[in-house]
Amino acid sequence: MNKQKKTTYSFKSETKELMQLMIHSLYSNKEIFLRELISNASDAIDKLRYFNISSSVENKNDQFEIKILIDTINNQLTIIDNGIGMNEKELIENLGTIAKSGTKNFLKSLKKEKLKENNLIGKFGVGFYSSFIVSKKVLVHTKSAIDSNSEGLLWESSGSGDYSIKYLKKETIGTSITLQLKEKEKEFLEEWKIKNTVNKYSDHINVPILLKIVKKEKKEKEKKEEKNIWKKINQAQALWTKQQSQISDLEYIKFYKHITNDSQDPLIWSHNKVEGEKEYISLLYIPKIAPWDLWNRDNKKGLKLYVKRIFIMDDAEQFLPNYLRFVRGLIDSNDLPLNISREILQDNHIINSLKKVITKRILKLLNNMLVNNKENYIEFWKQFGAILKEGPAEDPINKETISKLLLFTSINNKSKEQTILLKDYVKNMPSHQEKIYFVTAESYEAAVNSPLLEVFKEKSIDVLLLSERIDEWMMNYLTEFENKKFQSVSKSDDSLNKLFSENKNKESTIEKKFTSFIEDIKKILGNKVEDVRITYRLTNSPSVLLTNENAMSTQMAKLFLSAGQKVPPIKYILEINPKHKLIKKISSIQDTEELNEWIQLLFEQALLIEKGNLTNPNQFISRINKLLIS
Numbered sequence: 001m002n003k004q005k006k007t008t009y010s011f012k013s014e015t016k017e018l019m020q021l022m023i024h025s026l027y028s029n030k031e032i033f034l035r036e037l038i039s040n041a042s043d044a045i046d047k048l049r050y051f052n053i054s055s056s057v058e059n060k061n062d063q064f065e066i067k068i069l070i071d072t073i074n075n076q077l078t079i080i081d082n083g084i085g086m087n088e089k090e091l092i093e094n095l096g097t098i099a100k101s102g103t104k105n106f107l108k109s110l111k112k113e114k115l116k117e118n119n120l121i122g123k124f125g126v127g128f129y130s131s132f133i134v135s136k137k138v139l140v141h142t143k144s145a146i147d148s149n150s151e152g153l154l155w156e157s158s159g160s161g162d163y164s165i166k167y168l169k170k171e172t173i174g175t176s177i178t179l180q181l182k183e184k185e186k187e188f189l190e191e192w193k194i195k196n197t198v199n200k201y202s203d204h205i206n207v208p209i210l211l212k213i214v215k216k217e218k219k220e221k222e223k224k225e226e227k228n229i230w231k232k233i234n235q236a237q238a239l240w241t242k243q244q245s246q247i248s249d250l251e252y253i254k255f256y257k258h259i260t261n262d263s264q265d266p267l268i269w270s271h272n273k274v275e276g277e278k279e280y281i282s283l284l285y286i287p288k289i290a291p292w293d294l295w296n297r298d299n300k301k302g303l304k305l306y307v308k309r310i311f312i313m314d315d316a317e318q319f320l321p322n323y324l325r326f327v328r329g330l331i332d333s334n335d336l337p338l339n340i341s342r343e344i345l346q347d348n349h350i351i352n353s354l355k356k357v358i359t360k361r362i363l364k365l366l367n368n369m370l371v372n373n374k375e376n377y378i379e380f381w382k383q384f385g386a387i388l389k390e391g392p393a394e395d396p397i398n399k400e401t402i403s404k405l406l407l408f409t410s411i412n413n414k415s416k417e418q419t420i421l422l423k424d425y426v427k428n429m430p431s432h433q434e435k436i437y438f439v440t441a442e443s444y445e446a447a448v449n450s451p452l453l454e455v456f457k458e459k460s461i462d463v464l465l466l467s468e469r470i471d472e473w474m475m476n477y478l479t480e481f482e483n484k485k486f487q488s489v490s491k492s493d494d495s496l497n498k499l500f501s502e503n504k505n506k507e508s509t510i511e512k513k514f515t516s517f518i519e520d521i522k523k524i525l526g527n528k529v530e531d532v533r534i535t536y537r538l539t540n541s542p543s544v545l546l547t548n549e550n551a552m553s554t555q556m557a558k559l560f561l562s563a564g565q566k567v568p569p570i571k572y573i574l575e576i577n578p579k580h581k582l583i584k585k586i587s588s589i590q591d592t593e594e595l596n597e598w599i600q601l602l603f604e605q606a607l608l609i610e611k612g613n614l615t616n617p618n619q620f621i622s623r624i625n626k627l628l629i630s
């Protein structure tokens with residue numbers, strides 16, 4: 001850079017837009033700018049600390065601090081750090097564009113829905129630009145610790161359309177951000193206001209935060225006394241290193257909000273210090289509300305990783321299985337090397353064993369919540385249950401523990417809400433019931449009204465109703481609970497015959513009577529079906545479709561199809577209800593063509609109930625109409 005020249009750049013149009021929106025929408029929470037700037041300063045210090053230990057820098061500074069200077073003479077507030085600093089390229093990239101997807105999403109949702117401001121602050125780190133809420137001009141004076149060419153740069157902007165960068169020598173490494181406050185924002189020159197704000201948002205910052213005020217009206221003597229007096233205004237101790245008994249709930253909550261940007265309190269947390277063969281501290285939180293991007297593949301997940309109190313990285317995914325990706329918090333290990341990289345994290349035995357203990361710890365935490373406060377647990381389940389359901393497939397070792405944490409709804413529950421544990425279901429099973437029955441369908445309504453359940457309802461045998469996308473997948477892995485096998489009611493199974501067949505003699509007479517009718521149906525439907533038979537599981541419906549024990553179920557086929565995979569057409573077993581009036585009527589039809597129409601209709605009806613749609617609905621309707629007027 002030419003040392004004499006000042007270069008002016010234009011903000012990208014979306015940056016301009018964001019700043020305007022932010023100034024207006026976050027105005028009632030304007031003090032958060034301080035949280036953002038302190039958090040950036042603390043990040044910059046973490047980065048330098050890490051850089052120092054992972055490279056062979058001489059004269060390392062280990063006196064890290066963040067200073068806040070209140071200058072009442074010039075109406076300015078300056079936040080100073082001795083962190084990593086920035087070179088020219090970084091200044092342009094970091095403070096001139098919106099590189100972060102979080103900020104982009106912030107912008108989008110501001111435009112789309114008028115979400116409550118507080119929600120927005122929680123959902124997105126609003127970042128450096130929030131300084132323009134209170135400032136007419138912002139000056140960033142910075143010197144990079146890494147780039148030896150960088151002697152100092154001054155970034156300046158009034159936030160309206162452009163910013164400039166010029167060379168300006170800086171003695172010390174780090175960044176100082178000066179906010180020239182707008183006329184009406186003078187409250188930020190008050191000591192109590194800054195102290196309160198730091199206390200509210202940034203108390204747990206690991207680095208000392210020092211405050212100094214420069215006042216106009218001080219007498220000479222006082223001025224001298226006050227000179228160079230920086231008062232520490234935070235605790236500056238890593239919260240997780242303190243004894244649990246010395247940390248209040250409020251401190252745990254504040255810390256959670258600091259590391260997650262969540263505006264809600266966490267639901268529960270678990271803080272553990274383990275000494276001995278393995279030494280680590282973990283502080284794990286379960287959020288109350290699922291983040292907006294939880295289902296997004298690129299969503300950030302994982303724990304903050306510290307090694308011997310030094311921040312190493314955010315979002316270290318390797319410590320959590322995927323089905324616990326909603327857990328937030330940190331791990332501080334004494335056993336990992338300080339220069340650990342993301343690559344090493346992939347396959348490291350210390351990490352693997354930490355992952356195991358953390359997984360067990362979280363499952364235990366969830367179980368405690370379930371036992372001690374089921375209401376809270378149900379709230380948790382509503383937010384994250386569908387993710388925990390990935391557990392049986394992903395984690396065979398903990399499958400049993402996970403299955404104790406699953407909540408279901410069932411026929412007897414008479415509500416959509418999932419509140420039933422498997423242990424309760426099993427406890428209420430009549431003695432002659434051998435298996436745990438379940439049905440999977442596209443929606444709760446489709447499940448609870450499925451004709452497959454008619455006889456279960458009549459005989460008061462409960463069936464679990466599963467209607468979330470993940471359920472079919474989960475049930476492939478959930479095979480047993482307390483020695484009871486799971487059985488889909490849409491698959492043919494002997495235990496059902498045992499459960500429901502009443503009078504063997506009577507049934508065999510009926511079967512004889514229907515033999516030729518069944519043969520007719522088989523002929524008419526040909527290879528559309530695998531088999532046709534009599535059933536006693538229906539009461540109100542004339543027919544129903546099942547699949548063979550080993551065949552793919554309808555819901556599974558739908559899952560594959562929606563993932564763009566090809567599946568062979570399912571061959572169903574058609575079961576007919578011999579007591580149903582319609583079946584009695586059809587079985588007595590002599591005219592071959594009419595019989596054909598009725599049988600096709602019977603099949604299509606059952607197919608519609610099973611699949612929720614038909615390949616050729618038009619044909620189905622014409623058939624009904626034809627039969628109605630005949």
Ligand SMILES: Nc1ncnc2c1ncn2[C@@H]1O[C@H](COP(=O)(O)OP(=O)(O)OP(=O)(O)O)[C@@H](O)[C@H]1O
Pocket residue numbers: 036040041044081083084085086094095100102124125126127128129175
């Ligand atoms: N005091 C600082 N020292 C060094 N770099 C900084 C400093 N403040 C900001 N930056 C750089 O500018 C970038 C953008 O900052 P900004 O506050 O807008 O977003 P962020 O901190 O990355 O994300 P978020 O605020 O969402 O957590 C930072 O990622 C960092 O690289």
